[in-house]
Amino acid sequence: MGRARLYPDEPSGPFPSPPSTIEDREGRDIEIQAPGELTTDLDAVVEMYDRFDPTDRAQGIPPTGEDRIRNWLETIAEESVNVIAHHKPNDDDIDVDSGADSGGDVIAHAMLVPDADDPAAIENNSDIEWELAIFVLQDYQQAGIGTHLLKHLLGHASDVGIERVWLTVERWNNPAIALYERVGFEASGTESFEQEMSIRLE
Amino acid sequence: MNVLVGLGGSDESIKTLRQTIDRTQDVGDDLTIAVLEKPESKRSQDEMYEEANALLSEAGVDADLVRLEGDPGSALVDHAEQGEFDQLVIGGGTLSPMGKIQLGPITEFVLLNAPTTVKLVR
Numbered sequence: 605m606g607r608a609r610l611y612p613d614e615p616s617g618p619f620p621s622p623p624s625t626i627e628d629r630e631g632r633d634i635e636i637q638a639p640g641e642l643t644t645d646l647d648a649v650v651e652m653y654d655r656f657d658p659t660d661r662a663q664g665i666p667p668t669g670e671d672r673i674r675n676w677l678e679t680i681a682e683e684s685v686n687v688i689a690h691h692k693p694n695d696d697d698i699d700v701d702s703g704a705d706s707g708g709d710v711i712a713h714a715m716l717v718p719d720a721d722d723p724a725a726i727e728n729n730s731d732i733e734w735e736l737a738i739f740v741l742q743d744y745q746q747a748g749i750g751t752h753l754l755k756h757l758l759g760h761a762s763d764v765g766i767e768r769v770w771l772t773v774e775r776w777n778n779p780a781i782a783l784y785e786r787v788g789f790e791a792s793g794t795e796s797f798e799q800e801m802s803i804r805l806e
Numbered sequence: 807m808n809v810l811v812g813l814g815g816s817d818e819s820i821k822t823l824r825q826t827i828d829r830t831q832d833v834g835d836d837l838t839i840a841v842l843e844k845p846e847s848k849r850s851q852d853e854m855y856e857e858a859n860a861l862l863s864e865a866g867v868d869a870d871l872v873r874l875e876g877d878p879g880s881a882l883v884d885h886a887e888q889g890e891f892d893q894l895v896i897g898g899g900t901l902s903p904m905g906k907i908q909l910g911p912i913t914e915f916v917l918l919n920a921p922t923t924v925k926l927v928r
């Protein structure tokens with residue numbers, strides 16, 4: 605689709621693979637997992653995006669309103685590669701609203717979506733380019749979760765044979781750009797309101 | 807109203823033109839269509855010119871159809887400055903596979919430099 609994107613010559617990595625449990629800078633236990641398919645965890649992810657502060661939207665995503673969020677995720681769910689972060693309640697936190705062990709709420713999500721006209725026909729994940737996005741709920745931002753989640757997404761991507769990952773980010777979104785550069789993304793392509801960045805995986 | 811619409815050669819351009827023609831028919835605007843030089847797009851300038859012509863006759867709308875050479879953003883803004891236009895219309899960006907809205911460098915140039923109201927068509 606469209607013109608050819610540039611990628612760094614040097615691959616980045618290795619990155620950690622999910623699942624992992626990390627402690628964030630606020631001392632919260634955060635569990636990072638890669639669901640086999642997003643469809644299994646769809647409700648919990650929809651709920652997270654429903655709680656997402658619309659002022660933090662980027663280039664029109666996530667959409668607002670539960671129906672539109674579900675619609676958006678369903679459209680990309682099947683062929684996408686995902687990592688999800690749950691806040692695991694500590695033993696001393698009393699989890700009042702869920703009887704069963706829910707594993708805690710989803711508080712962050714990152715994904716890769718194939719840039720292909722017919723995603724169902726993909727034979728090798730390395731044949732195509734994958735677009736990345738990451739979202740961390742406001743109450744959990746700036747605690748290191750975004751960095752961990754991004755690394756685990758790239759680790760998981762590498763495990764399933766993905767080599768080329770790109771994204772666009774609003775040029776003024778300094779937190780996101782800092783995060784991407786830290787793991788090895790480099791600016792590529794023309795700059796306009798959005799900066800395009802790319803990374804090559806081992 | 808005197809409207810100038812700028813077109814590259816993408817499907818987005820076709821959508822922009824269709825919507826603008828519909829609007830012209832509804833409200834009786836004066837319409838000028840500028841076909842830009844964008845070598846990397848799906849349709850060549852000539853193809854886009856022909857397609858615009860066909861859409862106009864199909865709709866029975868009378869409009870000025872011009873080709874603008876050179877850098878698309880600045881050629882369009884120049885043309886807008888030289889005519890008596892009230893509004894400049896361009897495509898409102900493409901959607902990435904993820905669903906992100908992407909505005910290209912032409913859109914950015916036009917938004918930051920046009921003397922008129924700019925309309926982005928989605």
Ligand SMILES: CC(C)(COP(=O)(O)OP(=O)(O)OC[C@H]1O[C@@H](n2cnc3c(N)ncnc32)[C@H](O)[C@@H]1OP(=O)(O)O)[C@@H](O)C(=O)NCCC(=O)NCCS
Binds near residue numbers: 736
């Ligand atoms: C971008 C985002 C994913 C970062 O997640 P995060 O969990 O806050 O990231 P981290 O805590 O790992 O921080 C990464 C770095 O970004 C920078 N940073 C984070 N938030 C920042 C802020 N509000 N202002 C300035 N810098 C910030 C810091 O340099 C931080 O480095 P540090 O760890 O040395 O402090 C998160 O802010 C987010 O979801 N934003 C809204 C959605 C979005 O813009 N997504 C990206 C486009 S798809």
